[in-house]
Amino acid sequence: MNILLIGSGGREHALAWKIKQSPRCSTLYIAPGNAGTALIGENVPLAAEDFKALGQFCLDKKITLVVVGPEAPLVQGIRDYFEGTTALAHILLVGPGKSGAMLEGSKDFSKQFMLRHQVPTAKARTFQSHESAQALAYLDHCTPPIVLKADGLAAGKGVIISPTIAEAKQAIHAMLVDKKFGEASSKVLVEEFLNGIELSVFVLTDGENYVVLPEAKDYKRIGDGDTGPNTGGMGAVSPVIFAEEEFMKKVEAQVIVPTINGLKKDGIPYKGFIFIGLMNIKGEPFVIEYNARMGDPETEAVMTRIDSDLVELLEACAKGELHNQKIQINPHYAVTLIMASGGYPDIFEKGHAISGLDAAGPALVFHAGTSRKDNTIVTAGGRVLAITGNAATLDGAARQAYETAAKISWKDAYYRQDISQDLAQLEKRGGR
Ligand code: AMP
Numbered sequence: 194m195n196i197l198l199i200g201s202g203g204r205e206h207a208l209a210w211k212i213k214q215s216p217r218c219s220t221l222y223i224a225p226g227n228a229g230t231a232l233i234g235e236n237v238p239l240a241a242e243d244f245k246a247l248g249q250f251c252l253d254k255k256i257t258l259v260v261v262g263p264e265a266p267l268v269q270g271i272r273d274y275f276e277g278t279t280a281l282a283h284i285l286l287v288g289p290g291k292s293g294a295m296l297e298g299s300k301d302f303s304k305q306f307m308l309r310h311q312v313p314t315a316k317a318r319t320f321q322s323h324e325s326a327q328a329l330a331y332l333d334h335c336t337p338p339i340v341l342k343a344d345g346l347a348a349g350k351g352v353i354i355s356p357t358i359a360e361a362k363q364a365i366h367a368m369l370v371d372k373k374f375g376e377a378s379s380k381v382l383v384e385e386f387l388n389g390i391e392l393s394v395f396v397l398t399d400g401e402n403y404v405v406l407p408e409a410k411d412y413k414r415i416g417d418g419d420t421g422p423n424t425g426g427m428g429a430v431s432p433v434i435f436a437e438e439e440f441m442k443k444v445e446a447q448v449i450v451p452t453i454n455g456l457k458k459d460g461i462p463y464k465g466f467i468f469i470g471l472m473n474i475k476g477e478p479f480v481i482e483y484n485a486r487m488g489d490p491e492t493e494a495v496m497t498r499i500d501s502d503l504v505e506l507l508e509a510c511a512k513g514e515l516h517n518q519k520i521q522i523n524p525h526y527a528v529t530l531i532m533a534s535g536g537y538p539d540i541f542e543k544g545h546a547i548s549g550l551d552a553a554g555p556a557l558v559f560h561a562g563t564s565r566k567d568n569t570i571v572t573a574g575g576r577v578l579a580i581t582g583n584a585a586t587l588d589g590a591a592r593q594a595y596e597t598a599a600k601i602s603w604k605d606a607y608y609r610q611d612i613s614q615d616l617a618q619l620e621k622r623g624g625r
């Protein structure tokens with residue numbers, strides 16, 4: 194079958210890599226893709242949010258399956274557009290409709306959803322822009338650190354953790370009154386701080402049944418030792434040592450099953466990925482957030498641990514036939530290291546030539562922000578490459594990733610030196 198994958202990041206390069214391994218995939222198109230996806234399939238210069246052009250492209254190229262990578266087209270209703278357009282309604286699509294994507298698109302909606310369906314999560318209260326006085330008064334009774342969350346999509350930047358009440362007051366004023374995140378912060382959640390270890394769990398569901406993908410740990414801060422500003426993610430590791438069987442059983446019973454049943458009860462059809470951001474607090478799972486898509490860079494680690502044919506899984510998901518599927522996961526360790534542009538997540542330069550790509554290995558090199566300029570691959574984003582080592586041990590996988598990264602360079606390239614080290618130390622201490 195011909196497949197169209199939508200998106201342009203490292204997540205999409207990793208999905209493309211895995212999709213292309215399937216004998217069920219004839220031609221793979223990626224819209225708009227990057228210089229890495231162009232090595233695997235055919236890039237199409239269409240924006241992820243240009244539904245009309247994407248729909249026409251699907252008809253022209255006889256696309257059977259559309260896989261949506263990023264959240265923006267989901268939240269904007271790509272599924273609703275396809276289902277509501279007679280000529281496109283037969284096309285299989287992986288990704289929820291607008292109503293399901295609200296799990297990610299509105300933090301207030303997802304919080305109410307969790308409370309309604311008894312999914313363990315942090316206590317929170319929501320304030321709207323005309324309630325800033327009440328919000329300030331409420332903060333006086335909170336115990337710091339205080340978590341403030343813009344309700345809407347804010348490119349991964351909408352969460353502020355304030356160490357003091359005074360700073361939380363300034364921050365909430367900036368969000369509600371000064372509209373620091375535009376419309377996204379016209380509602381703000383004031384949330385209890387959860388103190389634990391974070392991990393990401395991924396589920397592929399057709400709304401009735403589900404498969405659980407390998408879990409991963411993301412490294413969100415820019416600096417070693419989890420310091421400095423938040424980023425989209427500077428690395429990922431899978432499996433996660435503290436996600437033992439007992440913990441994952443709790444995640445399934447207390448989080449995954451109530452989430453899928455909750456969607457059904459609320460009448461929300463859902464065919465796609467659910468990414469569950471979790472805090473492990475003394476062995477108990479609490480949900481930090483849902484996303485309606487796979488994580489980036491987690492996907493670049495997770496895909497290398499799936500032995501099953503991904504296209505079979507995606508097709509079954511889109512058809513509502515996941516009950517026929519089992520997922521085969523390999524026991525290898527995957528360590529993904531993000532090579533970023535110097536200055537990211539603030540101001541950075543683009544357009545620098547990347548050298549060493551041809552000789553790079555043995556780790557896999559997924560492209561995130563790259564493009565081709567004449568005959569050279571150049572940097573085109575903050576996160577540029579995602580390098581994934583894969584080995585029987587955590588150390589081995591990390592070594593592979595770092596050895597490969599050392600062969601690649603461009604002006605001001607930056608990466609963290611400590612991806613996976615915290616888990617290696619935990620492993621040495623016996624897992625806890
Ligand atoms: P989000 O944009 O929802 O992914 O949040 C960004 C990051 O903020 C999360 O990955 C957590 O590290 C942190 N965070 C969010 N909510 C909480 C919370 N209630 N307690 C502690 N940390 C949190």
Ligand code: GLY
Pocket residue numbers: 349411425426484487488489490491
């Ligand atoms: N790595 C976190 C995310 O994809 O949102």
